Amino acid sequence: MIKANLHSHSQYCDGKASMEEMVKGALRKGLKILGISSHAPVPFRNNFSITDNAQLSQYCQEVRHLQNKYKDQIDIYLSLEIDYIRGITTDFETFRKNFGLDYTIGSIHLVIGDNNDHLWFIDGPDASNYDRGLHEAFGNDIYKAVSGYYHQINEMITTQKPDMVGHIDKIKMHNKNRYFSEDETWYRQLIDETLDYIKANDCIMEVNTRGIYKGRSDSLFPGEMVLKKALKKGIPISLNSDAHKPDEMDGYYAQALPALKNIGYREIYYYTGIVWEAFALD
Numbered sequence: 001m002i003k004a005n006l007h008s009h010s011q012y013c014d015g016k017a018s019m020e021e022m023v024k025g026a027l028r029k030g031l032k033i034l035g036i037s038s039h040a041p042v043p044f045r046n047n048f049s050i051t052d053n054a055q056l057s058q059y060c061q062e063v064r065h066l067q068n069k070y071k072d073q074i075d076i077y078l079s080l081e082i083d084y085i086r087g088i089t090t091d092f093e094t095f096r097k098n099f100g101l102d103y104t105i106g107s108i109h110l111v112i113g114d115n116n117d118h119l120w121f122i123d124g125p126d127a128s129n130y131d132r133g134l135h136e137a138f139g140n141d142i143y144k145a146v147s148g149y150y151h152q153i154n155e156m157i158t159t160q161k162p163d164m165v166g167h168i169d170k171i172k173m174h175n176k177n178r179y180f181s182e183d184e185t186w187y188r189q190l191i192d193e194t195l196d197y198i199k200a201n202d203c204i205m206e207v208n209t210r211g212i213y214k215g216r217s218d219s220l221f222p223g224e225m226v227l228k229k230a231l232k233k234g235i236p237i238s239l240n241s242d243a244h245k246p247d248e249m250d251g252y253y254a255q256a257l258p259a260l261k262n263i264g265y266r267e268i269y270y271y272t273g274i275v276w277e278a279f280a281l282d
């Protein structure tokens with residue numbers, strides 16, 4: 001099995017190392033393919049994304065420079081992890097066209113609230129942001145809030161056409177069975193619906209290991225229930241670490257690969273320059 005990671009960050013956004021240090025980390029771990037995917041700019045103040053188009057241009061130049069510098073050792077690709085919030089974020093197509101991205105990752109980190117006046121931040125290390133946002137944006141109505149999250153993913157898929165959909169069930173991370181159970185029928189229906197959108201729009205579904213190696217989740221994003229459904233529906237998956245530090249490049253791969261095989265997956269997809277190629281899980 002080839003070792004690869006198409007989801008990584010650096011100091012251009014909320015990563016903890018320079019882009020070149022991240023490339024060296026990938027080399028140390030024996031990766032053959034590395035996708036660099038900083039958080040795309042969003043039109044409001046924050047501490048996680050590339051700030052503006054000027055910095056984004058610099059980012060693209062540095063990826064292309066490193067791609068060339070290390071071309072004999074590793075295949076490097078230019079990407080962005082792009083947020084989608086209706087009426088607020090920039091269209092994926094604008095980023096694709098203006099910056100010549102090799103592929104895109106579409107992820108939801110901020111869910112737009114009931115009255116369009118609050119954003120619910122579902123990520124980050126701090127569960128208190130999750131709790132506060134749930135209250136402010138949805139008045140603690142967990143069904144409305146979680147439905148809002150998955151509907152926002154569905155809308156992103158149909159309107160933005162990301163190549164890969166990032167960590168689709170990250171909404172569970174700070175839940176920890178406090179507000180909802182993943183066994184509930186309504187939750188499973190939301191999962192089925194989103195998987196059908198992924199399948200119908202020919203997207204790749206990401207399997208993201210970050211929650212586990214950071215100790216924030218006891219299962220992959222997405223977890224086993226979702227992975228089993230996705231397998232039945234014939235949805236292609238890609239295993240990525242969402243590294244923010246050089247040493248996280250292959251975080252939890254040693255355990256995730258046999259786990260995926262156990263569930264029944266036989267291949268994993270990675271972008272290889274023109275297409276997404278299937279690599280046998282062995």
Ligand SMILES: [Zn+2]
Nearest residue numbers: 081107166167
């Ligand atoms: Zn993300």
Ligand SMILES: [Zn+2]
Nearest residue numbers: 007009081242
């Ligand atoms: Zn990420």
